[in-house]
Amino acid sequence: MMAAPETALQSFVLLRLGERRFALPASQVAELVAPSRIFRFPHKSPALEGVILRRGRMIAICDIAEQLTGSRLTTRRFTLIATRKYERQLDWIAIPVSGECELINVDMVPASSNDSPHVDGWLSHGGEVIEVLRLSALTPGPVETLMPAPLHDFAEARS
């Protein structure tokens, strides 16, 4: 007897940064919240703006728009809270976005060796070809433990 083939469709969250749309695996997205106060304190991680306080948790905030679109966001409508995994530890990161987000189910074409390190794959949706982002390549973190592929076992991030 042959095993049933895995479902090809995966869930992704589409996010808007300026004029462009990008995608993240839905399993890496914890929630989408209104922008809140950013607490700043001295540090030497220039990609980070500070932290936000969400449900008692302090979450580093990082604007990834400049790396992806060439300019920083002028309008921040929401903050997307995503998770990254380092070995067995979950690490949360807040990303400002400039528009509504959308949940879609679609098949992803994996990135090729010619794609940028931040591209995990490609989606085709609504006539657009959309990059699926690899957050570990866009946000600072311990390089030696970065997971090369997207993680799909982030259910605990939602608890």
Added chain:
Amino acid sequence: MNFPPAEKSQQPRTEQIILFRVSGQTFAISSASVQEVRSVDNIAGMARDLPESHLKKVRHSIHRGDRTLYIVNAALHFGLQPQPASLVFFLRRTRTALLIDGIEKMTTMTRLQALSHAFQGEERNWYRGLTALDQAVVPVVHPEGFLSLEELTLLEAAQSSADTHPASSENHGAKVQ
């Protein structure tokens, strides 16, 4: 139907902290790490210049018992715009005397959250983590994080040089900033 007895609720671990100010920024330090608090005026007569210190944040040392402590300007350590400091924390089990602007209050923290992995700079040595107090986020400093081993080696060399050149080492009562 019998329900199992509810587990005894555990008291959250708490830690006494001192909130202090440096160039308009608030930090926290465990009160157990602070051996003594003195005013800058009070130690000015005992501080010695370290003319050959290569560390901008350390310009003076002070002898306490049989040990030499280095006076670290907290504003310069954190890369902030320095303001006239008014207090010095003598930090327990370190060789640091920390120049700060003032104390806000003593309070208790119930939770210390480790720095996110996204923070990858020197701040990983500076802070034990972050705590939330009254809907604000306060970094909790690491008492050993003000002087690295390399910095201490440089300072010891500067101190030896000051000790062997009486003309400069006699400069007691330096203005500590």
